[in-house]
Structure formats: structure tokens, C-alpha cells
Amino acid sequence: MVLSLLTAVLLALFLLFITLPVVSLFLRISPEAFLSSLTEPVVLDALSLSFVTATVSTVIVVLFGTPLALVNARHDYRGRELVDTLTDLPIVLPPAVAGLALLMAFGRRGVIGQYLDIFGIHIGFTTIAVILAQVFVASPFYIRQARASFETVDRLYEDAARTLGASRMTVALRITIPLAWGGLVSGAILSFARALGEFGATIMFAGNFQGRTQTMPLAIYTTMQGDMNAAISLSIILVVISFAVISAVKIVTRRKY
Amino acid sequence: MLAVHAVRELRDFVLDVTLSVRSGETLVLIGENGSGKSTVLNLISGILTPDHGEIVLGDRTLFSDEKKIGIPPESRKIGHLFQSYALFPHMTVAENIAFGLRCRKVPRPEIAFSVTNQLRAMNLVDLADVNAGRLSGGQRQRVALARALVLEPDLLLLDEPLAAVDMRAQTAMRSELRGRIKDAGIPCIVVTHNLRDALELGDRLCLIEEGKVVAEGAPGEVLAMRENGFIASFAG
Numbered sequence: 081m082v083l084s085l086l087t088a089v090l091l092a093l094f095l096l097f098i099t100l101p102v103v104s105l106f107l108r109i110s111p112e113a114f115l116s117s118l119t120e121p122v123v124l125d126a127l128s129l130s131f132v133t134a135t136v137s138t139v140i141v142v143l144f145g146t147p148l149a150l151v152n153a154r155h156d157y158r159g160r161e162l163v164d165t166l167t168d169l170p171i172v173l174p175p176a177v178a179g180l181a182l183l184m185a186f187g188r189r190g191v192i193g194q195y196l197d198i199f200g201i202h203i204g205f206t207t208i209a210v211i212l213a214q215v216f217v218a219s220p221f222y223i224r225q226a227r228a229s230f231e232t233v234d235r236l237y238e239d240a241a242r243t244l245g246a247s248r249m250t251v252a253l254r255i256t257i258p259l260a261w262g263g264l265v266s267g268a269i270l271s272f273a274r275a276l277g278e279f280g281a282t283i284m285f286a287g288n289f290q291g292r293t294q295t296m297p298l299a300i301y302t303t304m305q306g307d308m309n310a311a312i313s314l315s316i317i318l319v320v321i322s323f324a325v326i327s328a329v330k331i332v333t334r335r336k337y
Numbered sequence: 338m339l340a341v342h343a344v345r346e347l348r349d350f351v352l353d354v355t356l357s358v359r360s361g362e363t364l365v366l367i368g369e370n371g372s373g374k375s376t377v378l379n380l381i382s383g384i385l386t387p388d389h390g391e392i393v394l395g396d397r398t399l400f401s402d403e404k405k406i407g408i409p410p411e412s413r414k415i416g417h418l419f420q421s422y423a424l425f426p427h428m429t430v431a432e433n434i435a436f437g438l439r440c441r442k443v444p445r446p447e448i449a450f451s452v453t454n455q456l457r458a459m460n461l462v463d464l465a466d467v468n469a470g471r472l473s474g475g476q477r478q479r480v481a482l483a484r485a486l487v488l489e490p491d492l493l494l495l496d497e498p499l500a501a502v503d504m505r506a507q508t509a510m511r512s513e514l515r516g517r518i519k520d521a522g523i524p525c526i527v528v529t530h531n532l533r534d535a536l537e538l539g540d541r542l543c544l545i546e547e548g549k550v551v552a553e554g555a556p557g558e559v560l561a562m563r564e565n566g567f568i569a570s571f572a573g
Contacts, residue, residue: 239384240423242410244437245488250411254436258427 102319109312117313125291126299126314133207133295134275137214138222141271145223146264150252153230171220175280178216182285186212209286210293214275222271229263230256266329273325277318339492339524343380343390343400352376352548358492358524358541365539365556366528369567373548374528375420378494381526382417383410394491394524411440416485420497422477424469430480431456431465437488455483458517474501475510482517493518493525499534511537532571535560544568 117123148167152160170178186193187204196203203209233256241255242248257264279297286293288302296314304311340357352373358364366374379385381392383399386407392400394415399408424433434455438448456462459479464472469480478498485493495514502510515538518525527538535542535556542559544552544567552559552568560572 234423236419236421236423237425239379239410240417240419241425241436241440242384243382243413243415243417244484245411245440246436247409247411247440250440255425259425 105312105315105319109309109316113309114313114316117307117309120307120310122290122294122299122303122307123310123314126294126296127317129207129210129291129294130276130296133210133214134272137211137218137275138268138272140211140215141219141222141275142264142268145219145226146257149223149226150230150256153227154235167223168220170217175217175278176284179213179281179284182209182213182216182281186285204285205287205289205293207286207292210282210295213281213285214278217278217281218271218274221274222267225267225270226260226264229260229267232263233259262332262334265332269325269328269332273322276321338393338395339381339526340393341377341381341390343377343387343392345376345380345385345387347373347376347548350547352380354545354548354550356543356550356553358526360524361519361522362540363518363525363527363538364541364543365535366526366543366545367530367535367567367571368545370530372545374545375496376548377545378417378496378526378528381492382415382494383408383413384417397491414488414491415494416488416490416492417494418478418481418485418496418498420500422481422501424472424477424480424484426468426470429466429468430461430472433469433480434484434487436484441488451487455487459483474503475506478502478510482514486517486521490521490523492523493521495525495527497528497530499529499531507533514538532573535571 148163152164173181183190183204185191186196186209188194188197188202190204193203203212237255237259238251241251246254276295277297278295279301282293282295283298283301288294288298290299290302294302296318300311300314300318303314338357338359342355344351344353346352349371350373354373354377356364356377366377368374376385380387381399387400387402389402390400391398391403394413397408398404398406399413400406425436428436431452434452435448438451443451452465453462456465459482461476461479461483464476464480469477472480478501482498498514499507499510511534518538527534529535529538539556542552542554542556543550544559544562544565546567552562552565560568562568563572
């Protein structure tokens, strides 16, 4: 009795701790102010840049991550553990470190950047840098989820498909990927959300230029020093997106088969 | 005609079998669980690769370590029915049956024609658009058989074909299966734990123990070997 009361109190306190700050965002701005700040160039630029870059980086993550996850789920090879560890690294690496690392690699004087510079290619402080930073930090979210979903697909279906005349490629496209679909979509959504929220690596590697590298989190950071309404409006949009992401993931991961 | 000699090191023993099946003949493999019966089927259909040996089907060599031949499973033209049937759960009955034809890039009208024929032959017309995950054991068995036979395979491998079919339907399904095998006129290997399967489907019986063929012959002959512990319990 006492125990269950204690649990209820702890639960209530914790939920309050999570929801109160989020609700506060909505309480500190009037609907009119919210709508009017949505027309401000700094907000609009950040919105469109964030959606474009997060979409592109998610597509890149899916294109590279799917084959990698499938190979690691299905084949045992020397160094698989190492590959797994490396693909997971960005999850635990502080974003500031990721940003600096990317700068050291692709910046104008970077390990690779210095050669790109010869051909007049500059990556640091461009929209490309924003995308690279997002790919770097968001890829593990998709790859982990994709690998886990591929592992749940019974190999028997793949074997049966082979005996029916399907090549390895056809098996992947017509059997394994469709059967793992829910997990792949939820992984892609999580990866998109992480890319959308990316701050640290972006500001270090891509800088903070409106319309070019200033994504929503960077715009929040910038506008809160002058125009709090714009900062709160952008935050509200991100809160709504986060809710949508969680619901979407819950819906697509409901098992169908 | 199928001729198999396959050696493969398994976890507990070395599988080493030699067997042959003529066209229109059904060979039944019996033996304890884990004796390597299903592995023999997997080696023939190409899901597993032998360490040594040679597998020849008709005039095609499917595997030979000496000649360095290893035809991939998708090109072997073998119908392999798995114990759980392995119907694709994200496809309808008709899509399951059409799968192999689509992989072979058969034109759509031909696929539709062949699939319809199979659905009729298997009494599955009403279930064509039903999701494969919703079928009973007997229905699954018929879909799996239709899915394999629509490709007109050169060899049929059946792993416990009636194990998931409920008892009452087994007798009818067994004679139906026997009819379809005979119609196909190709070599067929059946793995079973069921005495009636062995007697009614098999032209020849082959007893496998720890990866070796220990007895082979007409069902009556093999089942008369009561000194063997497995046969004694199998034949009751």
C-alpha cells in the first residue's frame, strides 16, 4: 500500500518534470505572436533549411546504412564487431567532438579538405557541412534499428525464396526488406528526428549562417538572444515534430505479421 | 534421375550419404531427429553446400567439388517444401504462388494463367487473395506445394509435408499429395516421421542414422528390420 503510493508519487513527479517545461513553452507565447513569428525570415529560413538537410541526410543514411545493416545481420566476417562498434560510435561521441573531428577531416586545412581545397571544393561552413554533420550523428539510429529488424526476419523465408528462383538481390528486395519494413521506417524516422535536432556538430563544422547553415536548433540559440518569440515558436515546432515522430514510430512498429 | 554423394561436417558427426532417385520415384528418408535428414534436403537444394561430393540431376551437375561446380539454389530448378512451409507472410496466396514465376521474369498474362491453374488444381481459388499468414495447416501445405509445382521443377523435396496438417485431414491430404507427386513424374524425396507417409508415399525407404544411410530398400524390406531400434519403434 505504502509502496504503491510511493511509486505513484515518484511517477507523478517524474512526469511533471518532463511535461512542465514542455508545457511552459506553450504558456509563454500567445497564439498571435506564434503565428506572426512564423513569417519572420529567420524562422522560415531555419525551417526550410532544416527540413531539406534532415531529409537529404536521412536519404543518405538509408542508402548507405541498409546494405551495411543487412550484411552485418546476415553474414559473419572478420571485423564485424569492429564495424558495429564504429557505426555506434557517434551515439556516445559528444557532438562537439564530432564537429571538431569533421572539421579536422573536411575543413579547409583538414586531412581530406586540404586536397579538396586544391580543386576549389570547400565543405566547411556550407550546407553540405550541415548534411555531413547530420549524417555523422544520426546514422547509428537507423543502422542499429535496421540491423535489429533484419535479424528478426526468419532465414527460412530467404531460403525458400532462393529455392524458388530468387537471386540474393531479389531476396533482399522482395523478402527481407519488406518483412523488416516497420523497423526500417521507424529507424529512418528516428534518424530524421536526430538530424533535425542536431546542434553541436553543426555549429562547429558548418557555422551559424542564416539561410545556409542555420538550422532550427541553431536559430533557436541565435534568436533567444534578441527575439524570444521566434525562439519559442521554433521550439514549439520541434516539440510538435518530436511528438509526431514518437507516434509515427509507435504506429509503424506495431507488428503486422 | 537424381544422384547424390554428399559429405559435410556437422556439429556432432560427419554427414556422408550416397543415394539416387529415378524419375517418377519417391524416396522416403526416415530416422531420428537430428540424424541429418533435413540437412540432406538442404544440401540438394543448395541452401547448404557439401564439403565434398557430387550432385547430379538429369544431365545437369548441380554440385561437384572436383569440377568446382556449385549451381546457386535459384538456378537448380528444385521444389523444396519446408516443414513449416515458409509461406511469405507479407503476400497473398496468389502472390506466393506467383513468386517464382516473377523471379523468372515470366510475362504477366502467363503468370496469371499458371497461377489460376494451380489454384484450381489445389482447391485454393477462394483463398487467392487471402493473406498467407491466415491459413490453416492444410491450406498452407497446399499453397506451398502449388508454389513449388507451378515452376515445373525437375525434383521435389518435401520435409515433413503433413506434419502441420491436422490429423483428420491427413489421410485425404496424403492421397492428394501422392497424386500430385505421381502426376509430376519427377524424382521426389520425402522426409517424414510418420509411418503412413512412409508406406503410402514411398516407393523406397532409406534409414539415416548419424548422417549415414544404414538401410535402404522397398518399404516392406526396410520395415522388417526389427533388430534396428528405430525401425522397431517406427513400425510399432
